[in-house]
Amino acid sequence: MTDATAPTGAAIAPQVTTEVQANDHAHPDLRVWGLLTFLVSESLMFGGFFAAYLMVRGAASQWPPEGTEVELLLPAINTVILVSSSFVIHLGDVAIKKNDIGGLRKWYAVTALMGAVFLVGQAYEYATLGYGLSSNIFANCFYLMTGFHGLHVFIGLLLILGVLWRSRRAGHYSDHKHTGVEMAEIYWHFVDIIWIVLFALLYILTQFS
Amino acid sequence: MTNVPVEGIKIPDIAHPEPQNNWRKYFSFSTDHKVIGIQYLVTSFVFFLIGGLLSMVIRAELITPPADLIDRTLYNSMFTMHGTIMIFLWIFPSLVGLANYLVPLMIGARDMAFPRLNAAAFWMVPVFGILLMTSYFLPSGTAQAGWWSYPPVSTQNPTDSVITGEFIWILAVAISGVSSIMGAVNFVTTIVRMRAPGMTYFRMPAYVWTVLSAQLIQLAALPALTAGAIMLLFDAAAGTAFFNPEKGGNPVLFQHFFWFYSHPAVYVMVLPIFGVFSEIFPVYSRKPLFGYKVVAVSSLLISGVSVLVWVHHMYASGTPGWMRMLFMASTMLVAVPTGIKVFAWVATIWKGKLRLDTPMLFCLGALLMFVFAGVTGVMLASVPIDIHVNNTYFVVGHFHYIVFGTITMGMFAALYHWFPKMTGRMYFEGLGKVHFILAFIGTNLCFLPMHLAGLHGMVRRVSSYDPEFAFSNVLASLGGFLLGMSTIPFILNMVGSWAQGKPAPDNPWRAIGLEWLVSSPPPVENFEALPIVVSGPYGYGKSDPLVENAAALKEG
Numbered sequence: 009m010t011d012a013t014a015p016t017g018a019a020i021a022p023q024v025t026t027e028v029q030a031n032d033h034a035h036p037d038l039r040v041w042g043l044l045t046f047l048v049s050e051s052l053m054f055g056g057f058f059a060a061y062l063m064v065r066g067a068a069s070q071w072p073p074e075g076t077e078v079e080l081l082l083p084a085i086n087t088v089i090l091v092s093s094s095f096v097i098h099l100g101d102v103a104i105k106k107n108d109i110g111g112l113r114k115w116y117a118v119t120a121l122m123g124a125v126f127l128v129g130q131a132y133e134y135a136t137l138g139y140g141l142s143s144n145i146f147a148n149c150f151y152l153m154t155g156f157h158g159l160h161v162f163i164g165l166l167l168i169l170g171v172l173w174r175s176r177r178a179g180h181y182s183d184h185k186h187t188g189v190e191m192a193e194i195y196w197h198f199v200d201i202i203w204i205v206l207f208a209l210l211y212i213l214t215q216f217s
Numbered sequence: 218m219t220n221v222p223v224e225g226i227k228i229p230d231i232a233h234p235e236p237q238n239n240w241r242k243y244f245s246f247s248t249d250h251k252v253i254g255i256q257y258l259v260t261s262f263v264f265f266l267i268g269g270l271l272s273m274v275i276r277a278e279l280i281t282p283p284a285d286l287i288d289r290t291l292y293n294s295m296f297t298m299h300g301t302i303m304i305f306l307w308i309f310p311s312l313v314g315l316a317n318y319l320v321p322l323m324i325g326a327r328d329m330a331f332p333r334l335n336a337a338a339f340w341m342v343p344v345f346g347i348l349l350m351t352s353y354f355l356p357s358g359t360a361q362a363g364w365w366s367y368p369p370v371s372t373q374n375p376t377d378s379v380i381t382g383e384f385i386w387i388l389a390v391a392i393s394g395v396s397s398i399m400g401a402v403n404f405v406t407t408i409v410r411m412r413a414p415g416m417t418y419f420r421m422p423a424y425v426w427t428v429l430s431a432q433l434i435q436l437a438a439l440p441a442l443t444a445g446a447i448m449l450l451f452d453a454a455a456g457t458a459f460f461n462p463e464k465g466g467n468p469v470l471f472q473h474f475f476w477f478y479s480h481p482a483v484y485v486m487v488l489p490i491f492g493v494f495s496e497i498f499p500v501y502s503r504k505p506l507f508g509y510k511v512v513a514v515s516s517l518l519i520s521g522v523s524v525l526v527w528v529h530h531m532y533a534s535g536t537p538g539w540m541r542m543l544f545m546a547s548t549m550l551v552a553v554p555t556g557i558k559v560f561a562w563v564a565t566i567w568k569g570k571l572r573l574d575t576p577m578l579f580c581l582g583a584l585l586m587f588v589f590a591g592v593t594g595v596m597l598a599s600v601p602i603d604i605h606v607n608n609t610y611f612v613v614g615h616f617h618y619i620v621f622g623t624i625t626m627g628m629f630a631a632l633y634h635w636f637p638k639m640t641g642r643m644y645f646e647g648l649g650k651v652h653f654i655l656a657f658i659g660t661n662l663c664f665l666p667m668h669l670a671g672l673h674g675m676v677r678r679v680s681s682y683d684p685e686f687a688f689s690n691v692l693a694s695l696g697g698f699l700l701g702m703s704t705i706p707f708i709l710n711m712v713g714s715w716a717q718g719k720p721a722p723d724n725p726w727r728a729i730g731l732e733w734l735v736s737s738p739p740p741v742e743n744f745e746a747l748p749i750v751v752s753g754p755y756g757y758g759k760s761d762p763l764v765e766n767a768a769a770l771k772e773g
Contacts, residue, residue, distance in 0.1 A: 148457040
């Protein structure tokens with residue numbers, strides 16, 4: 009927020025009224041704090057879906073019902089890709105802390121690629137499963153939860169691409185100014201953690217019923 | 218900061234819409250928390266009037282036992298929209314508006330943590346408000362399933378429309394939820410991270426504690442409603458069956474989602490009003506708030522307990538006995554921190570030098586009605602009584618004593634109390650007192666007889682009733698119309714005073730608090746130098762200064 013308002017104030021400083029000057033007090037940058045508070049809230053929404061899933065599952069006689077079994081190999085590969093991308097994105101963060109823009113760009117590009125592969129894999133899974141959103145209550149839950157998570161992966165991907173786009177300009181990110189980089193990373197870790205729970209609930213725990 | 222004389226300098230045409238100091242700023246995407254606060258308050262008041270008109274129609278229908286004034290379907294739409302508007306477009310946004318105005322001033326910050334997020338959150342309110350209104354023009358009419366939208370009623374589509382009123386309703390509530398979450402992120406971050414030097418947690422005014430507690434509830438509980446609303450939307454529009462028992466779903470599941478949020482939401486609504494009480498009673502009694510620290514912490518306790526009580530709305534939803542007992546106990550627990558607060562307020566007024574100005578009158582009236590609502594609340598928490606009066610006017614009477622008698626009356630108290638600060642003008646005391654008297658009589662006349670009718674079995678949400686309840690309903694309708702009229706002196710007062718009231722000094726009430734140390738209205742960015750706070754918030758009867766640098770706070 010600060011980096012957008014500061015240049016305006018500096019450029020017009022000699023001619024402004026006192027009221028405009030009053031706007032130039034430094035405003036603290038609390039974006040990371042805001043993001044973390046938001047993610048607490050987001051995780052509770054996923055918590056709501058998990059709770060609904062477990063309640064519906066508890067009431068079902070067979071889970072998943074006949075005809076809506078899940079694939080295991082492809083999602084397992086996808087999980088490996090998404091989990092390892094969380095480490096890759098951290099390398100980008102380490103790089104920018106050493107003022108290495110090239111490193112940041114490289115690792116964030118790799119992360120974006122891995123995220124995209126995950127989404128393509130999920131789309132392929134959807135296309136080959138043979139049942140849709142409204143087939144039965146398991147399919148309802150399956151598509152709602154993975155779809156909502158996929159939406160979050162997509163948003164995380166956009167954030168990473170946004171970091172890549174902004175990093176074209178020399179000096180936009182540096183070792184002491186990289187809040188945007190960190191926020192994308194935090195969000196990506198969040199998406200990753202949610203997926204691990206989802207994978208356990210939807211793919212692993214459905215193998216033993 | 219350079220001090221360039223402004224006289225004779227032509228203000229350049231800059232892309233900086235902020236400091237225009239006229240009415241237009243209230244129609245702009247301003248990022249000033251004070252402008253946003255007033256935008257919230259005025260917008261929500263407009264919706265309060267719309268919701269109030271709907272309730273007038275409801276009371277007019279109910280003045281006679283048969284359903285003779287409006288069509289039954291329209292009646293369903295009336296109470297659904299009345300509830301939805303009053304909660305999502307009056308109480309929530311007006312409280313957020315008040316908090317927006319006061320919190321940064323009270324904690325000594327120049328603005329909220331995320332000013333642009335703040336503005337975006339506000340502008341969603343008129344957007345979803347108008348969206349909700351457009352459902353009147355749909356072939357299906359508006360949503361008709363009540364403000365809680367239980368399936369299977371809410372997933373019906375008798376007119377077979379592509380877009381139903383219910384669909385628009387869910388969408389509007391979802392946007393409201395996004396706006397609330399944005400606000401909650403902003404408030405929590407602001408209160409935790411932007412307090413002025415020396416403003417420790419236990420030097421924050423009790424109001425700020427209540428806002429923090431309320432917004433923490435928003436963060437923790439609102440996602441449940443979002444999740445439930447998403448599933449309801451899928452059920453209604455995409456053929457899923459989360460809440461459809463024929464296909465393995467569970468309609469009670471929605472009730473859990475709904476009340477997991479919507480009961481704590483009651484505390485989101487009432488906690489800031491508790492904060493208003495804690496601010497106003499000391500000022501007009503000239504005494505420190507009794508037991509400040511306990512009052513402050515009790516807000517957090519209420520937040521904590523609030524997420525453990527939701528099933529008391531579902532005693533009659535096939536809930537097993539052990540669960541009813543558990544939630545009965547947890548619900549009654551809420552009375553403990555709330556009781557602490559009530560005792561503290563009474564002890565604050567006790568032997569004080571009372572000054573019965575309009576804000577104090579509204580607070581006293583609201584406190585009285587809150588105690589009554591608290592008593593009926595504990596009654597309703599008890600399973601046998603609740604089973605007896607479930608879905609009757611007893612419940613309607615009870616919660617209107619909270620949402621109108623306590624919250625709306627408390628909101629009026631706050632509006633009068635901080636009106637001089639917000640506008641730089643004094644309001645007319647006489648009109649304020651007329652408003653109070655009409656509203657106080659109207660509230661009790663309207664909602665007290667409902668308890669009687671409810672105890673005798675009058676069911677809510679039905680447009681016709683047995684003639685034995687006629688007397689209670691005539692009284693309630695008269696009270697309702699009186700309440701409607703009571704807003705007239707209020708509007709006259711607010712509009713007239715803002716235009717022509719006496720200029721207000723910085724601190725007309727001789728109140729203690731950072732907001733009273735700056736000019737009325739405060740300048741953009743509030744404080745010239747950040748205050749350095751050196752003492753607690755309620756130093757009435759003492760001579761300790763609140764801040765070390767009082768002279769440096771104001772410009773010039």
